[in-house]
Amino acid sequence: MEVIVADNAGFCFGVKRAIKMANDTMDGGGNVRSLGSLIHNPQVVSSFRSRGLEVVADLDSIDPEDTVIIRSHGVGPELKNKATSLGLKVVDTTCPFVTKAQQYAAKLISDGYKVVMIGDKNHPEVIGVVAHTQNQAIVLDTVEEAEKLRFIPRMGVVFQTTHAIGHVQEVVGALLKRGKEVRVFNTLCGATTSMQKTAIELSGEVEAMVIVGGRQSANTAQLAEVCRKVNPRVLQIESAEELHDDWFHGLSRVGVSAGASTPDEVIAEVVERITNMEPSAASA
Numbered sequence: 001m002e003v004i005v006a007d008n009a010g011f012c013f014g015v016k017r018a019i020k021m022a023n024d025t026m027d028g029g030g031n032v033r034s035l036g037s038l039i040h041n042p043q044v045v046s047s048f049r050s051r052g053l054e055v056v057a058d059l060d061s062i063d064p065e066d067t068v069i070i071r072s073h074g075v076g077p078e079l080k081n082k083a084t085s086l087g088l089k090v091v092d093t094t095c096p097f098v099t100k101a102q103q104y105a106a107k108l109i110s111d112g113y114k115v116v117m118i119g120d121k122n123h124p125e126v127i128g129v130v131a132h133t134q135n136q137a138i139v140l141d142t143v144e145e146a147e148k149l150r151f152i153p154r155m156g157v158v159f160q161t162t163h164a165i166g167h168v169q170e171v172v173g174a175l176l177k178r179g180k181e182v183r184v185f186n187t188l189c190g191a192t193t194s195m196q197k198t199a200i201e202l203s204g205e206v207e208a209m210v211i212v213g214g215r216q217s218a219n220t221a222q223l224a225e226v227c228r229k230v231n232p233r234v235l236q237i238e239s240a241e242e243l244h245d246d247w248f249h250g251l252s253r254v255g256v257s258a259g260a261s262t263p264d265e266v267i268a269e270v271v272e273r274i275t276n277m278e279p280s281a282a283s284a
């Protein structure tokens with residue numbers, strides 16, 4: 001089986017940075033806690049756990065001498081202030097792309113705009129950005145929701161960093177009809193946009209695509225979705241163990257891409273497993 005891996009597959013700059021900062025912090029010793037899973041990848045989280053990094057849901061369960069890691073998705077200003085006022089050592093791995101989105105959202109609010117964020121309201125990054133607007137921002141994610149919005153004279157728009165450019169363009173198109181002055185900040189992350197672009201191109205050149213990444217990972221889900229628009233045969237998996245010969249029956253050329261929090265080793269295992277598929281299963 002021929003397997004082609006898309007350029008830019010796997011760890012993005014923001015995730016590499018967060019992992020390095022977490023590793024450096026662990027090397028420094030002491031109790032280290034992560035506020036939520038460090039990244040949306042079970043293998044990486046489990047490897048950090050084996051070194052003693054405990055994931056906590058809130059600050060209340062952390063002792064004052066402990067160090068707390070804020071993950072790349074970021075948090076709201078109140079949570080960060082609370083951590084500092086509790087005396088915790090804070091290691092902030094918020095991705096610079098997410099910080100930009102937080103800053104634009106805060107600026108829009110202080111300049112008198114009603115902020116609309118295009119994103120998943122339950123995603124930690126979106127919750128953090130909205131917290132930078134004193135929780136005033138409206139979050140929506142579809143053209144239908146945008147069309148139902150009340151008229152807003154001064155509207156400021158930001159995006160969840162990992163959204164697909166085509167999707168936000170459609171929603172912004174609908175928002176333009178709901179406002180008089182509509183100010184849009186492009187807060188899409190360059191790493192995700194390039195990853196999606198190369199995966200879309202590869203999807204058009206292969207018989208099927210395999211997308212690797214954590215099930216909780218928003219950018220992995222987006223990657224699978226944009227590929228499906230070009231090639232309906234897309235399989236989304238978390239690890240090589242989920243691959244079955246049946247799915248590859250009759251295929252000879254398969255593409256692979258991976259979400260921004262997928263380690264190289266996981267991608268390599270997937271590629272090896274597909275490459276070594278039984279010839280009868282691959283080409284029958």
Ligand code: SF4
Binds near residue numbers: 014072161190191192
């Ligand atoms: S996907 Fe983009 S925004 Fe998210 S951590 Fe990576 S570089 Fe940052």
